[in-house]
Every structure is written in C-alpha cells, then in structure tokens.
Amino acid sequence: xxxxxxxxxxxxxxxxxxxxxxxxxxxxxxxxxxxxxxxxxxxxxxxxxxxxxxxxxxxxxxxxxxxxxxxxxxxxxxxxxxxxxxxxxxxxxxxxxxxxxxxxxxxxxxxxxxxxxxxxxxxxxxxxxxxxxxxxxxxxxxxxxxxxxxxxxxxxxxxxxxxxxxxxxxxxxxxxxxxxxxxxxxxxxxxxxxxxxxxxxxxxxxxxxxxxxxxxxxxxxxxxxxxxxxxxxxxxxxxxxxxxxxxxxxxxxxxxxxxxxxxxxxxxxxxxxxxxxxxxxxxxxxxxxxxxxxxxxxxxxxxxxxxxxxxxxxxxxxxxxxxxxxxxxxxxxxxxxxxxxxxxxxxxxxxxxxxxxxxxxxxxxxxxxxxxxxxxxxxxxxxxxxxxxxxxxxxxxxxxxx
Ligand code: GCO
Ligand code: MG
Numbered sequence: 001x002x003x004x005x006x007x008x009x010x011x012x013x014x015x016x017x018x019x020x021x022x023x024x025x026x027x028x029x030x031x032x033x034x035x036x037x038x039x040x041x042x043x044x045x046x047x048x049x050x051x052x053x054x055x056x057x058x059x060x061x062x063x064x065x066x067x068x069x070x071x072x073x074x075x076x077x078x079x080x081x082x083x084x085x086x087x088x089x090x091x092x093x094x095x096x097x098x099x100x101x102x103x104x105x106x107x108x109x110x111x112x113x114x115x116x117x118x119x120x121x122x123x124x125x126x127x128x129x130x131x132x133x134x135x136x137x138x139x140x141x142x143x144x145x146x147x148x149x150x151x152x153x154x155x156x157x158x159x160x161x162x163x164x165x166x167x168x169x170x171x172x173x174x175x176x177x178x179x180x181x182x183x184x185x186x187x188x189x190x191x192x193x194x195x196x197x198x199x200x201x202x203x204x205x206x207x208x209x210x211x212x213x214x215x216x217x218x219x220x221x222x223x224x225x226x227x228x229x230x231x232x233x234x235x236x237x238x239x240x241x242x243x244x245x246x247x248x249x250x251x252x253x254x255x256x257x258x259x260x261x262x263x264x265x266x267x268x269x270x271x272x273x274x275x276x277x278x279x280x281x282x283x284x285x286x287x288x289x290x291x292x293x294x295x296x297x298x299x300x301x302x303x304x305x306x307x308x309x310x311x312x313x314x315x316x317x318x319x320x321x322x323x324x325x326x327x328x329x330x331x332x333x334x335x336x337x338x339x340x341x342x343x344x345x346x347x348x349x350x351x352x353x354x355x356x357x358x359x360x361x362x363x364x365x366x367x368x369x370x371x372x373x374x375x376x377x378x379x380x381x382x383x384x385x386x387x388x389x390x391x392x393x394x395x396x397x398x399x400x401x402x
Pocket of ligand 1: 153170210314315316339389
C-alpha cells in the first residue's frame with residue numbers, strides 16, 4: 001500500500017479547522033486534525049508546501065518511521081506549527097492502520113482499560129448565581145466533573161465566560177480583542193465562588209478551574225492554598241510554563257492538584273514537571289503534541305511518576321482530534337479526565353463521527369480506524385475566516401499573558 005495524495009482541507013463551520021486527508025492507492029484514507037487556533041494557515045502551508053510532497057509514495061503503515069522522518073528530518077525541531085503538522089500526519093496514519101486492520105484504533109493501542117472516558121464540561125457565568133445554574137445544568141446532563149469560571153467584579157470581561165453556554169470561542173476577531181486583567185481582583189474573588197459551588201453541590205462532584213497562565217508562582221501558591229477547603233480536582237495553567245522550575249514553588253505551598261500542558265508540543269516541555277512530580281495532570285493533546293504516537297510517549301512517562309492525563313478538548317480541537325483522543329483515553333492506564341466542549345451542529349455535520357456522550361462519559365467509535373469522517377463538499381461551503389485569540393493587558397496597559 002502506498003500514499004497517493006495528502007490534501008489539506010481548511011473549513012470554517014462556525015470556527016476554523018484544518019484537516020489533513022491522506023489517501024492511498026487502495027482507496028483507504030485517514031484523517032488528522034491540524035488546527036492551531038489563530039495560526040491555522042501557518043500549519044496548512046507547512047503541510048501543503050513542506051510535508052505533503054514527502055508523503056507521496058510512502059508506505060502508510062510505517063507510522064513510527066514517518067514520525068521520526070518528519071521530526072528529525074526537518075532539522076528545526078519542536079514548536080506548535082511543526083508539531084501540529086506532524087500530529088496530523090501521525091493521526092491520519094493511525095486511522096489508516098485501523099481501517100486496514102478492521103479495528104478501532106484503541107484496540108491497536110492495547111485495548112480498553114475502562115468502561116468510558118470521564119469528561120468535564122464548562123460551567124461559566126458572569127455572576128456566581130449564573131454559574132450555579134450552569135453547574136446544575138451539567139449535573140443534570142450526567143457530568144461527574146465540571147470546570148467553573150466566572151466574571152470578576154470590576155473587570156469588563158474574563159477569560160472562560162461566554163454568552164453561548166454550550167460553545168466557547170475566544171478567537172472572536174481578525175485583529176485581537178484587548179482584555180484587561182487584575183490579579184488582585186481575581187484572587188480576592190475566586191475562593192468565594194468555589195465556596196458557593198461546593199456548598200450547593202456537595203463533595204462528590206469533581207470541580208476544576210482554569211487560571212489561564214495569569215499568575216506568578218507565589219500568587220498561584222496563594223490561590224491553591226485558598227482553594228484547599230473546596231477540594232478541587234485541579235487548578236489549571238496556574239503560571240506560564242516556559243519555566244518548569246516555577247511549579248516547584250507552587251508545590252511547596254499547596255496541596256491543590258495542578259494541571260498543565262495544553263500549549264505543550266513535546267515531551268521535552270513537560271519532562272521535568274513529570275519526572276519531579278511537580279504536576280498531577282498533563283493536558284497535552286493529540287493535535288498539538290505530535291499525534292497519537294508522541295502523546296502516548298508522554299502519557300507513558302507520566303504513568304511512571306503518578307501523573308494522569310487530562311487532555312485539552314476545547315472547541316478549537318476538531319472532532320477528528322476528539323475521536324483520536326478518546327482512543328488514547330480509553331486505552332492508557334493513567335487516564336485522568338478528558339475536557340469536552342461540544343462542537344456546534346455545523347461542525348458536527350462537516351465531521352460526522354461515531355463517538356458518543358452518555359451519563360458523563362464519552363465512548364470512542366467502534367468503527368475501524370478513528371471513526372470520524374469529513375464531508376468535503378459541505379466543508380467547501382464554509383470558507384476560512386480570519387480569527388485571532390484575544391490579548392490581555394494589566395489595568396495600567398502592560399501586556400500580560402492571556
Ligand atoms: C481550555 C483552554 C482553551 C483555550 C483555547 C485556545 O482549557 O479549554 O484554555 O479554551 O483558551 O483552546 O485556543
Ligand atoms: Mg485551559
């Protein structure tokens with residue numbers, strides 16, 4: 001079997017997605033998600049101009065060799081654009097392998113380790129009362145884990161709070177929207193939110209919170225400590241993670257578990273965090289961390305050090321990524337949680353898929369391969385729309401992490 005075509009499909013069914021479709025001479029094809037929110041066309045060009053020509057004529061079953069060829073062969077290693085492109089190829093090749101074997105991908109990864117993939121949803125609201133209503137809605141839908149974000153008094157807008165409650169799309173304008181941030185206002189407010197949520201919903205519901213890289217280590221330590229009475233499952237991205245050492249300081253001060261990794265691209269971004277047990281959940285994903293092959297490598301390292309998976313699953317990761325993530329999640333021994341932000345009806349129509357939600361769990365498709373497809377004719381009806389993620393400034397105008 002040989003690869004005869006590798007085409008990049010860019011479509012915007014309510015938001016932008018980049019998909020790689022690898023076709024073989026036997027008619028079998030595979031899909032890989034290549035979406036990098038706000039930088040989509042860089043990955044599309046990387047794949048079209050630099051990767052697709054190298055794939056033609058290759059044996060699609062040589063998944064590991066192809067990964068190494070693209071990683072080592074580029075000379076320029078790592079980085080989100082490169083690793084998203086490598087991920088798309090890797091994911092598509094696993095899809096092809098599953099279809100050829102007649103097996104869902106998770107069976108090629110060692111088979112089922114659990115009944116279903118526990119997911120968390122996003123409860124968000126401007127006020128605490130709004131967010132309580134939203135948490136109740138997720139509990140009603142059967143969710144066992146809920147992420148809680150609210151507005152912060154005195155700030156005009158806050159990360160993670162959206163008008164449409166089931167879908168969240170922060171990339172809202174071609175030229176980035178500017179947000180204003182105050183660490184003082186935020187730290188003063190958040191514990192009172194979790195006090196109310198815990199009081200209302202009792203001890204069993206898993207509660208999560210995303211800090212979105214906005215604090216320094218000592219500020220994060222203070223937040224973690226103030227949230228201890230409410231027993232969070234995790235505090236996410238407490239600090240920007242370029243400095244892995246920063247996490248040691250947080251760790252020395254609080255027992256609130258830490259999750260990080262949605263912007264990581266390789267095992268080298270989290271190797272120290274895992275090896276020194278500075279985190280509890282690693283949030284790397286199929287699409288941004290080199291595909292199924294490399295994600296598995298990261299999770300295997302994590303398993304040695306009591307770190308569990310908690311893959312990113314925001315709306316900007318396509319149903320192709322979600323399908324692939326679920327095959328990994330169901331198979332690995334150290335699965336923790338899977339983020340699940342639903343896609344809109346338009347997105348679901350472009351990407352028909354066999355995974356399904358029931359009672360707080362997602363279940364991977366039992367079809368051979370990943371169990372997800374792309375309707376290319378429908379995709380063509382939704383042309384790319386430029387959309388950037390917001391930027392963030394302190395109240396005095398200083399640029400801050402968003
Ligand atoms: C999350 C994330 C996202 C990101 C988004 C950026 O935890 O779900 O932080 O919402 O902001 O994926 O494109
Ligand atoms: Mg996050």
